[in-house]
Amino acid sequence: PISASRLWDSLMEMATIGPGTQGGSRRLALTDEDRAGRDRFVAWCQQAGCTISVDQVGNVFARRAGRDNSLPPVVMGSHLDTQPTGGRFDGVYGVLAGLEVLRSLNDHGITTLHPLELAVWTNEEGSRFSPPMMGSGVLTGVFTLDEILDAVAQDGARLGDELKRIGYAGTASATDHPMAAYLEAHIEQGPVLEVEGYQIGVVSGAQGQRWFEVTVTGQEAHAGPTPMRLRRDALVAAARMVDALHHLGHRIGGDACTTVGILDVEPHSRNVIPGKVWFTVDLRHPDDAVLATMEAEFRKLVADCAAGCGCTASIAPFWDFPATPFAPALVACVEDTARAFGFSQRRIVSGAGHDAVYIARKVPTAMVFIPCIGGISHNEAEDINLDDAARGAAVLYRTVLATADG
Amino acid sequence: PISASRLWDSLMEMATIGPGTQGGSRRLALTDEDRAGRDRFVAWCQQAGCTISVDQVGNVFARRAGRDNSLPPVVMGSHLDTQPTGGRFDGVYGVLAGLEVLRSLNDHGITTLHPLELAVWTNEEGSRFSPPMMGSGVLTGVFTLDEILDAVAQDGARLGDELKRIGYAGTASATDHPMAAYLEAHIEQGPVLEVEGYQIGVVSGAQGQRWFEVTVTGQEAHAGPTPMRLRRDALVAAARMVDALHHLGHRIGGDACTTVGILDVEPHSRNVIPGKVWFTVDLRHPDDAVLATMEAEFRKLVADCAAGCGCTASIAPFWDFPATPFAPALVACVEDTARAFGFSQRRIVSGAGHDAVYIARKVPTAMVFIPCIGGISHNEAEDINLDDAARGAAVLYRTVLATADG
Ligand SMILES: NC(=O)NCCC(=O)O
Ligand SMILES: NC(=O)NCCC(=O)O
Numbered sequence: 001p002i003s004a005s006r007l008w009d010s011l012m013e014m015a016t017i018g019p020g021t022q023g024g025s026r027r028l029a030l031t032d033e034d035r036a037g038r039d040r041f042v043a044w045c046q047q048a049g050c051t052i053s054v055d056q057v058g059n060v061f062a063r064r065a066g067r068d069n070s071l072p073p074v075v076m077g078s079h080l081d082t083q084p085t086g087g088r089f090d091g092v093y094g095v096l097a098g099l100e101v102l103r104s105l106n107d108h109g110i111t112t113l114h115p116l117e118l119a120v121w122t123n124e125e126g127s128r129f130s131p132p133m134m135g136s137g138v139l140t141g142v143f144t145l146d147e148i149l150d151a152v153a154q155d156g157a158r159l160g161d162e163l164k165r166i167g168y169a170g171t172a173s174a175t176d177h178p179m180a181a182y183l184e185a186h187i188e189q190g191p192v193l194e195v196e197g198y199q200i201g202v203v204s205g206a207q208g209q210r211w212f213e214v215t216v217t218g219q220e221a222h223a224g225p226t227p228m229r230l231r232r233d234a235l236v237a238a239a240r241m242v243d244a245l246h247h248l249g250h251r252i253g254g255d256a257c258t259t260v261g262i263l264d265v266e267p268h269s270r271n272v273i274p275g276k277v278w279f280t281v282d283l284r285h286p287d288d289a290v291l292a293t294m295e296a297e298f299r300k301l302v303a304d305c306a307a308g309c310g311c312t313a314s315i316a317p318f319w320d321f322p323a324t325p326f327a328p329a330l331v332a333c334v335e336d337t338a339r340a341f342g343f344s345q346r347r348i349v350s351g352a353g354h355d356a357v358y359i360a361r362k363v364p365t366a367m368v369f370i371p372c373i374g375g376i377s378h379n380e381a382e383d384i385n386l387d388d389a390a391r392g393a394a395v396l397y398r399t400v401l402a403t404a405d406g
Numbered sequence: 407p408i409s410a411s412r413l414w415d416s417l418m419e420m421a422t423i424g425p426g427t428q429g430g431s432r433r434l435a436l437t438d439e440d441r442a443g444r445d446r447f448v449a450w451c452q453q454a455g456c457t458i459s460v461d462q463v464g465n466v467f468a469r470r471a472g473r474d475n476s477l478p479p480v481v482m483g484s485h486l487d488t489q490p491t492g493g494r495f496d497g498v499y500g501v502l503a504g505l506e507v508l509r510s511l512n513d514h515g516i517t518t519l520h521p522l523e524l525a526v527w528t529n530e531e532g533s534r535f536s537p538p539m540m541g542s543g544v545l546t547g548v549f550t551l552d553e554i555l556d557a558v559a560q561d562g563a564r565l566g567d568e569l570k571r572i573g574y575a576g577t578a579s580a581t582d583h584p585m586a587a588y589l590e591a592h593i594e595q596g597p598v599l600e601v602e603g604y605q606i607g608v609v610s611g612a613q614g615q616r617w618f619e620v621t622v623t624g625q626e627a628h629a630g631p632t633p634m635r636l637r638r639d640a641l642v643a644a645a646r647m648v649d650a651l652h653h654l655g656h657r658i659g660g661d662a663c664t665t666v667g668i669l670d671v672e673p674h675s676r677n678v679i680p681g682k683v684w685f686t687v688d689l690r691h692p693d694d695a696v697l698a699t700m701e702a703e704f705r706k707l708v709a710d711c712a713a714g715c716g717c718t719a720s721i722a723p724f725w726d727f728p729a730t731p732f733a734p735a736l737v738a739c740v741e742d743t744a745r746a747f748g749f750s751q752r753r754i755v756s757g758a759g760h761d762a763v764y765i766a767r768k769v770p771t772a773m774v775f776i777p778c779i780g781g782i783s784h785n786e787a788e789d790i791n792l793d794d795a796a797r798g799a800a801v802l803y804r805t806v807l808a809t810a811d812g
Contacts, residue, residue: 083673083675083677083678084673084674084675084678085626085672085673085678085681125675125677126676126677127673127675127676127677127678130676131676132677154674188631189628189630189631189632190628190630190631190632190633191631191632191633191636192631207630209630211676219782219785220491220784220785220786221781221782221783221784221785222595222596222757222758222783222784223663223665223667223688223690223784224595224596224613224615224663224688224690224756224757224758224759225594225595225596225597225598225756225757225758225781225783226595226596226597226663226757226781226783227596227597227661227663228652228655228656228662228663228664229656230597230781233652233665235648235666235669236648236649236652238645239644239645239646239648239649239652240645240649242641242642242645243642243645243646243649246634246639246642246645249634250634250635255633256634257629257630257632257633257634258634259629259639259677259679260641260680261629261671261674261675261676261677261678261679261680262671262674262675262676263641263669263671265667265668265669266491267489267490267491267533268490268560268667268668269489269490269531269533269667269668269784270532270533270536270537270617270667270668270686270688271489271531271532271533271538271665271667271688271758271784272489272490272491272533272667272784272785273665273667273784274666274667275491275785280676282629282630282676282677284629284630350630350631351628351630351631351632352628352630352631352677353630375627375631375632375636376625376627377627377628377631377632378626378627378628378629378675378677378678378679379625379626379627379628379678379681380626
C-alpha cells in the first residue's frame with residue numbers, strides 16, 4: 001500500500017542534512033542541523049496537505065484532518081535528532097515511515113475517521129542534552145516544561161534558548177495534547193531480528209533503565225616522585241569500576257546491559273595522578289526486580305573499588321524508567337497486521353528507550369521494529385534494507401488505518 | 407646569609423598571581439597569568455640591579471654583572487608556570503630562592519668573578535603545552551625552536567602566537583647561551599626527605615621517563631539493545647589497561663612509577679558504547695634497563711587487554727629522556743655546603759623532570775631539594791615550611807658563591 005522508493009528517497013534526502021564524517025548523521029538536538037532537518041520535515045508535510053503546530057518544548061505535529069475532527073488524533077511519530085556519530089535511520093525511519101503513510105493515504109484518497117498526526121519529538125537521544133525523551137516526557141508530565149527549558153547541554157547551551165534560536169519555541173501547549181493512540185516505527189537497534197531471521201518485530205514493551213552519575217575523588221599528586229603505594233589514584237579506582245560493571249552485566253546475563261558512555265578525568269594533565277573522575281552509568285533490564293539487584297551490586301562495587309584505591313565515591317541517580325508494557329490490544333493489532341501481510345514476525349522487548357515509552361503512560365501505544373544490519377546503531381555505520389523499511393511502513397499504514405477508522 | 411622573611415614574602419606575593427580555587431596556583435604556560443608572573447619577576451630583578459634578556463622561546467634571563475664579564479655566567483633558575491591545579495612552590499621556589507641569592511649578594515656588597523644569571527624557563531610543566539621542559543629543551547638542542555613555536559596547546563593555541571601575545575617572544579638566541587654551571591633549587595615533590603627527616607636533598611640526578619599515547623578502537627554501539635557478549639567496548643579495554651599499568655608499577659616496585667593522567671572517551675554520549683578511547687602513559691624509573699622492561703610489559707598488556715575486548719590498540723611514543731646523572735663535582739659541592747651549614751642531608755634521585763635535566767646535557771649541573779609537606783605536589787595543597795625554604799636558599803647561595811668565584 002506504500003511506495004518503498006519514495007520512502008527511501010526521503011530517508012536519503014534527510015541524510016544529506018547534517019551528514020557525519022563516516023557516512024552517518026550528526027544532527028544533535030536543537031543545533032542548526034536539527035533545525036534544517038525539522039524545516040525539511042515541515043515542508044514535506046505541508047506539501048502533503050498537513051497543518052503544522054509546534055508546542056512549547058519544540059515538538060512538531062503535522063496534522064491530517066479526519067472525517068470527525070472532534071475526535072482525538074491517532075498519532076505516529078519519532079525523532080530527527082541523532083547521536084554525535086549517529087546513523088541515518090534511528091528515529092528518522094519512524095518519522096519518514098509516518099510521512100509515507102500520510103502520502104500513501106493521499107494517493108489512495110482515503111480520509112480516516114479520526115484525524116491523524118505525525119510527531120517529531122524534541123531531543124529523544126539524550127546526548128547533547130540529557131536525559132533522553134525530553135519532548136515526549138514534558139507532554140506526558142514526566143518532566144516539567146520549565147526544568148526542560150532550563151536543561152544545559154554538554155556545550156553549555158540552554159535548551160530554551162536553543163529552541164528560540166532555531167525557531168522552534170512554539171506556542172501550542174506542551175502538556176495538553178489529546179491522542180487516541182500512538183504508533184511508532186523504529187529500527188531495532190540490536191541484532192535479534194536479523195540473527196533470528198524475522199522481518200518485523202512486534203514490540204511488547206521496553207526494558208527498564210536506571211542512569212547514574214559517579215564521582216570518584218582521590219588525591220592529585222605528581223606522577224614522578226609519588227610512590228605507587230602512596231597513591232590515591234581516582235582513575236585507577238574508576239577503571240576498576242568500569243571493568244567490574246562490565247563483568248556485572250555479563251554475570252547477570254540475558255538482556256542485562258551495563259554501560260559507561262562518558263568518563264572525564266581531572267585535572268587532565270599528563271604528569272598528574274588524577275584526583276577526580278566523573279562518569280555516567282546506564283543499567284538496563286526487562287525485569288525491574290533484576291534491575292534493582294543490578295543497582296545494588298553496582299553500588300557495592302563502586303564502594304569496594306573506591307576503598308581499594310584509598311578513594312571515595314558518590315553516586316547520584318540521574319534518570320530512570322521502569323520496564324514499560326505497551327497496550328495489549330494495539331500490540332495485537334500490529335501482530336495481526338504483520339501476519340496478514342505474511343511477514344515473519346516475533347514479539348520483542350525494546351532494549352532502547354523511545355518516546356513511545358513515555359507516551360504509553362497516557363495513551364494506548366505500540367511500536368513496529370524492523371531489522372538493522374549487524375544490529376549496529378548509535379554508530380555512523382547503522383544501516384537497513386529497503387525491503388525491511390517498506391515492510392515496516394506497510395505495517396504502520398495498516399495499523400494506523402485499523403486504529404483511526406475503528 | 408639570606409633573608410628568610412623576604413624570600414617568603416616574595417613567594418606569597420607571587421602566589422597572588424593566578425590563584426587557584428583551593429589555595430594553590432593556576433599559571434598555565436603562556437597564559438595571562440604566566441605573563442603577570444613573568445612581569446613581576448622582571449620588575450623584581452630590575453629593582454635588584456639586573457639586566458633582562460628574553461630569548462626566542464621566551465626564556466627570561468636576569469643578569470648580574472661579575473668581576474670578569476667575559477666569563478660565562480653561573481646560572482640559577484627554574485620556572486613560574488604551574489599545573490592546572492598546581493601548588494605555590496613547584497618551580498616558583500627555585501626562581502625566588504635564586505632572586506633571594508641575588509638580593510643577598512647586594513646586601514653583602516659581593517660581586518662574584520663570573521657574572522650570574524637567574525633564568526625563568528618557558529613551559530616546564532608540560533601541561534597546557536606538552537611535553538615538559540620546552541624552554542630548556544630548545545636551549546640544549548633537544549627540540550628545534552621551530553617545532554616548539556609550532557606546539558599546540560590542549561586549548562588549541564599555538565605556542566609561538568601565545569609568546570607574542572603575552573610579550574615574551576624575545577630576540578636573544580634560544581640556542582647559543584654559554585653557561586659556566588647551572589644550579590636549580592626545587593621542592594622535592596615527593597615524601598622521602600620528610601619521612602626520613604632530612605632538611606636538604608642533594609640531587610644526584612633524575613630518573614628516566616618514557617611517555618606514550620595509546621589509542622584504543624572498538625565499536626560504537628547502542629547501550630541498550632547491544633548484548634554484552636557482542637560488545638567491543640573501547641572504554642572497558644582502556645580501563646583494564648589503566649588497572650594493569652597500575653599493577654605493573656607495583657610489581658616492578660622500588661621507584662617504578664606508572665601513571666595515566668589524561669583519558670578521553672568518544673563519542674562521549676551516555677547511551678553509546680565508547681568506540682574510541684585515547685589516553686596518555688607516563689613510565690618512570692631510575693634505571694634505564696628496568697624502564698625498558700617496563701615499556702615492553704606495557705606494550706604487552708595493552709595488546710592483551712585490547713584483544714580481550716575485541717578491540718585494537720596503537721601506541722605512539724610521545725616523549726622520553728634517559729636517567730640523567732648530574733655533575734659529580736657540583737653535586738659534591740652542594741653536599742659540602744649543606745654539611746658546612748650543619749643541615750641534615752641525603753643524596754636523592756629526582757622523581758620529576760626539571761629544566762636541570764636538559765641543561766645537564768651541556769653544562770655542569772646540580773640541584774638542591776627541600777622537603778614538601780606530606781610529599782604532595784601537582785596539587786593546590788602543596789606546601790613547605792619557611793625554615794626549609796630558608797635552608798635551601800642558603801645552600802644555593804653558598805654553592806653559587808663557591809662556583810662563581812672559583
Ligand atoms: N532509541 C534510542 O536510541 N533512544 C535513546 C534512549 C536510549 O538510550 O534508550
Ligand atoms: N617538576 C615538575 O613537575 N616537572 C614536570 C615534568 C615531570 O613531570 O617530571
